[in-house]
Structure formats: C-alpha cells, structure tokens
Amino acid sequence: MRSVITGTGIGLPRHVVTNQDLARLMDTSDEWIRVRSGIQERRYAEPGQGSTDLGAIAARSAIADAGLTPADIDAVIFATMTPDHLLPGNGPLLQVALGLRDIPTFDIRQQCSGFLYGLEMADLLLQSGRYGRVLLVGAEAHTPFMPWHLAWDTLIGQSTREITEAERAENTLSRDRTVLFGDGAGAVVLEARDGAQGLGPIQLHTDGTGAGVLTMTGVSFKRRPFVTHAQIQAGETIPVMSGKEVFKAAVTLMPQAVREVCAMASLEVADLDLLLIHQANLRIIEGVQKALGLPAEKVPHNIERYGNTTAATLPILFHECRAQGLVRPGMKVVFTALGSGLHWGAALYRS
Numbered sequence: 130m131r132s133v134i135t136g137t138g139i140g141l142p143r144h145v146v147t148n149q150d151l152a153r154l155m156d157t158s159d160e161w162i163r164v165r166s167g168i169q170e171r172r173y174a175e176p177g178q179g180s181t182d183l184g185a186i187a188a189r190s191a192i193a194d195a196g197l198t199p200a201d202i203d204a205v206i207f208a209t210m211t212p213d214h215l216l217p218g219n220g221p222l223l224q225v226a227l228g229l230r231d232i233p234t235f236d237i238r239q240q241c242s243g244f245l246y247g248l249e250m251a252d253l254l255l256q257s258g259r260y261g262r263v264l265l266v267g268a269e270a271h272t273p274f275m276p277w278h279l280a281w282d283t284l285i286g287q288s289t290r291e292i293t294e295a296e297r298a299e300n301t302l303s304r305d306r307t308v309l310f311g312d313g314a315g316a317v318v319l320e321a322r323d324g325a326q327g328l329g330p331i332q333l334h335t336d337g338t339g340a341g342v343l344t345m346t347g348v349s350f351k352r353r354p355f356v357t358h359a360q361i362q363a364g365e366t367i368p369v370m371s372g373k374e375v376f377k378a379a380v381t382l383m384p385q386a387v388r389e390v391c392a393m394a395s396l397e398v399a400d401l402d403l404l405l406i407h408q409a410n411l412r413i414i415e416g417v418q419k420a421l422g423l424p425a426e427k428v429p430h431n432i433e434r435y436g437n438t439t440a441a442t443l444p445i446l447f448h449e450c451r452a453q454g455l456v457r458p459g460m461k462v463v464f465t466a467l468g469s470g471l472h473w474g475a476a477l478y479r480s
C-alpha cells in the first residue's frame with residue numbers, strides 16, 4: 130500500500146504586489162529584489178483574510194480534484210507558521226469552513242518544511258490503516274507581520290495617500306525580510322492505494338542549534354507578558370533572519386537530503402524527472418540544482434510570481450506542475466525544503 134496524491138488545489142489572494150509597488154513603501158528597488166532573490170511579484174491577502182481562508186480555497190479544489198467531497202476526508206494536517214490565532218490552531222477552523230465530519234485535525238509548525246513534514250505524517254497515518262484519505266494543507270498569511278499598517282490602501286491602489294518619510298524609514302528597517310514573503314495556500318489529498326505509484330522514501334532532519342538563525346523573538350511565553358507594545362514598536366514581531374547563514378545551510382543540506390532519499394531508493398540523482406525545491410530564493414534553487422548536477426528543466430520554479438509562501442510553496446508548485454502537464458505517470462519527483470528550526474529533508478514521490 131502506498132500514499133498517492135489524488136488531488137491538488139491552490140488558494141491565492143487576488144492582490145498582486147510588484148517590486149516597484151514595494152519601492153513606494155521603503156528604500157528598495159526592483160533590481161535589488163530580482164538580483165538577490167529572483168522575486169518579481171507576490172500576492173497579498175485582503176485585510177482580514179487569514180491562512181485558514183486561503184487554505185480552505187486550496188482544500189476545496191484539492192478535494193474536488195480528487196473526485197471526493199468533504200465528507201470523504203478522514204484526517205487533516207494543517208501546516209502554517211501564520212495561524213489565524215495562537216489557539217486553537219487552523220485545523221478546527223478549516224473543519225468548520227469546509228463542513229468536514231468529526232475527524233482529527235493536526236496542526237503542525239515546521240515553517241518552510243511544514244509541507245514536507247506533513248507528507249511524512251500523512252504517509253504514516255495512511256500506512257497505519259486507520260485513515261483512508263488525508264487532506265494536507267500548507268497556507269500562510271505573512272502580511273500581518275509587515276510593518277506598513279497604515280499603507281495597505283496605498284499599496285493595493287485604493288488610496289493615493291503618499292507614505293510619510295517616518296513610515297518609509299520604519300519599513301526600510303525590515304526590508305531584508307519583508308520583500309521576500311507572499312501569501313498563499315496549497316493543498317493535496319492523499320489516499321492509500323495499491324501499486325508502484327506513491328510516496329517514499331522520506332528523510333527528515335532537525336538541528337535545533339540553528340533555531341536562532343530564523344526566529345521571531347517578540348512573542349514569547351517565557352516572558353510576562355508574552356508581548357509588549359514596546360516590542361511591537363521595535364519590530365520584534367517581524368521574524369529575524371541571518372540571511373547568509375540560512376542561505377548556506379539551504380544550498381548544502383537540501384542537496385544532501387535529496388542524495389539521501391535517492392540512495393534509500395537505489396536511484397541516481399540523474400534518474401529524477403523533477404526536483405521541486407522550497408521557493409525561498411531563486412539563487413538557492415539554482416545552487417541546489419547545480420550542486421546535484423540536474424538540468425534546469427528538471428527544476429521548475431515559480432518564486433518569480435509568489436515569493437516565499439513558506440509552508441505553501443511546495444504544494445502550489447506541485448499543483449502548477451501538474452496543471453502544466455510536467456508531472457506525468459511513472460515519473461520520479463523529489464520534494465525538498467529547509468527552513469526555520471532548522472528543519473529540512475526530502476521526499477520521493479512516484480507519480
């Protein structure tokens with residue numbers, strides 16, 4: 130019995146925000162963002178639209194794509210680092226939004242590796258025989274941590290108000306991170322099936338000594354109170370990142386993980402048909418591709434259009450590859466990701 134992806138869907142907010150739009154808010158440029166990250170535009174959620182809303186759009190279409198109805202789903206795994214609330218998680222909210230039965234919902238938080246960890250969990254649930262159909266969702270609404278609280282209307286063309294110099298200076302303080310992120314969701318339905326098609330092997334890793342290189346320190350239940358006005362003012366509710374360290378880890382550890390799953394499956398890396406890499410930076414994607422000696426056409430990317438959507442990048446990319454006919458029966462596809470934790474790994478999928 131193998132775990133087969135029988136349906137995919139995506140949920141993208143309608144506001145397209147270009148690099149030029151962001152340059153109106155802070156000291157940055159289209160050239161800097163394109164050259165350093167490959168990103169040209171990203172989507173921003175409506176004010177009030179959360180990761181559960183985006184995840185529900187993706188989930189509904191994944192369930193329909195699988196030829197199922199919400200009543201057929203036996204368990205949900207929801208991966209996000211930007212939940213609607215600190216508690217409860219998005220799982221029960223998605224259950225209500227979709228009208229799911231009384232089934233278990235699991236909320237997981239492995240950030241950029243959330244979808245990959247979700248694949249492992251879904252596979253284990255299905256292999257246990259206790260669940261027949263698992264819905265896995267990766268969804269993010271990053272925009273609420275961005276500091277331009279007063280500039281949304283200007284950014285989405287609903288106001289002509291110019292940004293003040295003070296706002297511009299404040300926005301510029303976090304430009305190394307904010308320009309990279311976008312909002313969006315992807316979902317897949319996995320079902321247990323007989324045959325050669327399906328997931329595995331999967332290899333996951335965690336190195337908590339790297340927890341500090343990508344973290345959000347401004348909300349902490351080690352402190353009383355757990356968040357203060359001063360911290361919000363100081364921008365401590367925006368993730369902090371040692372960009373270069375994450376970059377180095379990504380271009381080293383993702384190729385290692387891909388080699389590991391290939392070795393576990395007695396495959397050569399060159400035998401892979403598609404390598405789907407977490408979309409954080411085009412330079413990272415190209416670095417991993419070159420480290421593994423794969424041709425560019427086997428490593429599709431969409432970071433140009435969506436930026437980094439954290440737990441949503443892999444399911445959005447997989448959905449688009451299927452829609453474009455890039456995923457054909459009998460192919461060997463590998464998913465790989467690395468992110469805050471540090472968590473990373475790779476998963477082989479025979480389509």
Ligand code: UT7
Binds near residue numbers: 157371409
């Ligand atoms: O999803 C998983 C987690 N995230 C990642 O995988 C991201 C990994 N890291 C990266 O992608 C890259 O390190 C970044 C894109 C974040 C940064 O690229 P970099 O080549 O490492 O640039 P840098 O941090 O060395 O910054 C170079 C310069 C700095 O100016 P000075 O100090 O050299 O004068 C920055 O202040 O670029 C400046 N800068 C900007 N300039 C214009 C930083 N952000 C911006 C910006 N616009 N948005």
